[in-house]
Amino acid sequence: MSIDALKERIPDFAKDVRLNLSSMASDEALAPQTKYGLFVAAAVATRNPEVIAAMQALARDHVAPAVIAAAKSAAAIMAMNNVYYRFVHLASNKDYATMPARLRMNVIANPGVDKADFELWSLAVSAINGCGMCVDSHEKVLLQAGVSTAEIQTAVRFAAIIQSVAVSIEAGAIELALAAE
Numbered sequence: 001m002s003i004d005a006l007k008e009r010i011p012d013f014a015k016d017v018r019l020n021l022s023s024m025a026s027d028e029a030l031a032p033q034t035k036y037g038l039f040v041a042a043a044v045a046t047r048n049p050e051v052i053a054a055m056q057a058l059a060r061d062h063v064a065p066a067v068i069a070a071a072k073s074a075a076a077i078m079a080m081n082n083v084y085y086r087f088v089h090l091a092s093n094k095d096y097a098t099m100p101a102r103l104r105m106n107v108i109a110n111p112g113v114d115k116a117d118f119e120l121w122s123l124a125v126s127a128i129n130g131c132g133m134c135v136d137s138h139e140k141v142l143l144q145a146g147v148s149t150a151e152i153q154t155a156v157r158f159a160a161i162i163q164s165v166a167v168s169i170e171a172g173a174i175e176l177a178l179a180a181e
Contacts, residue, residue, distance in 0.1 A: 006054040010165060011172035020161045025058070029154045034117050036063045037071040041121035042159040044075035045128040046166035055162070070113040074121035077107050082131035089133040116145045123152065124159035 003025055010018040030038065036059040043055035059068050080103060088096045111118035123138035142152055 001050055001054040001057060003054055003058055006050060006165065006169075009050060009169050009172065011168060011175065014164070014168035014172070017161070017164045017168045021165055024158050024161050027154070027158075030151060030158075032062050033067055033113065034120060034151075034155075035158075037067050037074075037113065037117055038121050038124055038155055038158055039162065040068050040071035041074045041078075042124050042128060042162040043166075044072055045079070045125040045159070046163055048166035048169060050169055051162060051166045066112055070107075070111050070118060071121055073107045073111060074118055075125050077105055078122050078125040078129065078131075078134065081105065082126055082129035082134055085133040085137075086129070086131040089131070116142060116147050119145070120147065120152070120155050124155045127156045128159050128163050 003021070007018050007021055010021070027035075029035075039055040040052075040059050043052045046052070056068060059071070084101060084103060108118070108122070119138050119141050123135060123142065126134035126138060139152060143149075
């Protein structure tokens with residue numbers, strides 16, 4: 001599925017989402033590898049097959065397969081970490097914070113792409129998944145690596161747009177199904 005086809009799937013009640021998707025695709029605030037890897041990682045985090053297919057198709061035109069694989073790895077590892085560390089953060093019993101996670105996360109140390117890109121993708125996925133502990137951790141690493149707050153904000157803005165595309169398409173599909181009844 002192409003970005004244009006994805007835009008056509010966004011219902012009229014979400015016109016702003018459609019406009020944001022259009023502006024995001026042409027935004028050049030991030031380097032191509034950073035941007036298209038982010039699109040893939042955020043799309044995978046939405047769990048919406050149409051959004052994932054469109055973002056992967058777009059990324060394939062701009063980055064190497066290894067970048068797409070690393071972006072998927074960021075989404076996958078953060079799906080696990082966001083659940084675990086959100087629990088640790090939210091649990092009243094603070095003993096959990098002193099226990100080893102005992103989760104394999106080797107890909108974070110050796111992602112196969114620029115470490116800052118992988119961290120930025122991980123932060124964006126963590127924002128979608130709502131893990132404040134992971135957002136703080138990845139932001140700290142990014143700032144230490146010299147990534148600007150403007151770049152971080154752009155990444156989270158893009159993740160928010162991609163998430164809203166998925167939500168809008170799903171809500172539109174339900175609306176159509178209800179109208180057909």
